[in-house]
Amino acid sequence: MTHKSSFTPLATALACALLAGCNLAPQYQAPPLPVPETVAPPLAPDSSPTQAVPLAEAGPMQWQDFVQEPRLRQLVGLALEHNRDLRLALLAIDKARAQYGVARADRLPTVNASGAGSRARTADDLTTPGRPNTSGQYSATLGFSSYEIDFFGRVQNLNDAALQEFLRVAENRRSVQLSLVAEVMGAWLLLDADARRLRLARDTLATREQALALTRRSHELGATSALALAQAQSSADTARVDAAAFASQVARDRNALALLAGAQVPDALLPASMGATQAPATTATTATALLAVPADLPSSALLQRPDLRAAEHALRGSYANIGAARAAFFPAITLTASVGTASNALSGLFDGGNGTWTFAPQLRLPIFDAGRNQANLRVAEVTRDQSLAQYEKTIQTAFREVADALAERATLSERLAAQASLVQATRRTLELSDARFRLGADNYLSVLDAQRSLYAAQQAEIALQLAEQVNRVTLYKVLGGQWAGG
Missing domain, CATH: 1.20.1600.10 (Outer membrane efflux proteins (OEP))
Known part of the structure; x- marks a missing residue:
């Protein structure tokens, strides 16, 4: 995955947001x-x-x-x-x-940047012989969540x-x-x-x-x-x-x-x-x-x-x-999308091939609300x-x-x-x-x-x-x- 293609989901979400514009309000007349x-x-x-x-x-x-x-x-x-x-x-x-x-x-979507890191040690009895029982994970992401189109x-x-x-x-x-x-x-x-x-x-x-x-x-x-x-x-x-x-x-x-x-x-x-x-x-x-x-x-x-x-x-x-x-x-459509990078070593966080992305659209369609709407x-x-x-x-x-x-x-x-x-x-x-x-x-x-x-x-x-x-x-x-x- 190249660096350019990793931003495709975010660009797609923004394009969908620009397509919105239907207004169901009655036209005001004095x-x-x-x-x-x-x-x-x-x-x-x-x-x-x-x-x-x-x-x-x-x-x-x-x-x-x-x-x-x-x-x-x-x-x-x-x-x-x-x-x-x-x-x-x-x-x-x-x-x-x-x-x-x-x-x-x-x-407008609320864009947040986040960074996370963790180190963990696994018990010797739970570790395959010859493999280290200490591991790390680091990530840096940029994205938004639950943005309604x-x-x-x-x-x-x-x-x-x-x-x-x-x-x-x-x-x-x-x-x-x-x-x-x-x-x-x-x-x-x-x-x-x-x-x-x-x-x-x-x-x-x-x-x-x-x-x-x-x-x-x-x-x-x-x-x-x-x-x-x-x-x-x-x-x-x-x-x-x-x-x-x-x-x-x-x-x-x-x-x-x-x-x-x-x-x-x-x-x-x-x-x-x-x-x-x-x-x-x-x-x-x-x-x-x-x-x-x-x-x-x-x-x-x-x-x-x-x-x-x-x-x-x-x-x-x-x-x-x-x-x-x-x-x-x-229907109400909400988007959650993010792009970033992840690695098991902090020094390799921004190395090639470590890019990540998520794209999670959600559709909510009212079917039965007991007349609430x-x-x-x-x-x-x-x-x-x-x-x-x-x-x-x-x-x-x-x-x-x-x-x-x-x-x-x-x-x-x-x-x-x-x-x-x-x-x-x-x-x-x-x-x-x-x-x-x-x-x-x-x-x-x-x-x-x-x-x-x-x-x-x-x-x-x-x-x-x-x-x-x-x-x-x-x-x-x-x-x-x-x-x-x-």
Whole structure:
């Protein structure tokens, strides 16, 4: 046996491996969108004076461009670095990547080199006279064992399923990051609003305590009734309760923000409303950009959302699993082959004529399995149907989220303008009621009613301002963090 011919079995096995390539998986076709072609247009044009970012021209918007407030931008960066949920998502990607590497390695034979040597002595009584009773054996081989020739695509489909799982986990990481960015922005905006509510409550408390002191003095002089004094005391106590409640809410907001950030939030990154020098309580901070979303936004644009892409990868992986389940009905061919050399003396291990080789193909044909393969195929098909239903539900959920955000946005400008007008009107009413009370033309009850109306209107204005900013964040999130025209 020559050195050249000793490698023939190994070459034959590799040639057989190259012949494999039949794939029994059903061909994937993207299902039609179970929603209208375009997202419902807003009920009315948005007349907000904020500069709109032309996404259709500028392309996808990153969160750094969406966040306008420098402190909030730094806080989001801090959260992306330290948040534990995002860290878990990154570790899940590393795990899925490793699992895909294992599945991909199964498509190629594992070649091993081995060397062995032994020395043995036989008892004199068991040895033919004149022959040595000490012998040795040495060998060196190169080959592979139990390598499956993938004629019917079982290994390939398992590899494809692992790839789709890796891609799905990667999209989940994008989804977690997008949700984290939105949650941090929402928590920061809520803290800003609650801090302004707290300051409004404290300012109102200070004003009402001054009014209470004047009323008490007037009552002592006999110019004011005990009823007016009790009403003033009730008004001041109500403001005191609100101030304490909002102080507690601000503390909880800070704790929630610290959890999202994954670390204690420095005071320098908190909203300006938390500082010593403050603007009026009803002045809102424009922390985010205004998205320029066309009225005829195509539903297909939602397919760029990471949760939709993850659902599609899960659907693709289920198709590959069907192919692997179908391949179990067909014969499986495995090969074990090796080439090498052997000798009874280490010095003659590589001498001519000492070459060895083995070639051991094995055929496994399923004949009776009590319906196991059929059941596994049914499981794979039902899993595919479940993935399809989940994919369609995710699309419908995304469509509704975008439509709801646009419907909310359509009336926010009008509501904000109306609320600002209401605040001005109630403030004027309070001024007139107080003047009439001081002139004796009206009782103190009208002043209390005007105070309550103004306070409620101002609190509602802060809530609407928060809703407008949160709506921007929601729209950014439900659009998948971007919208590209085309």
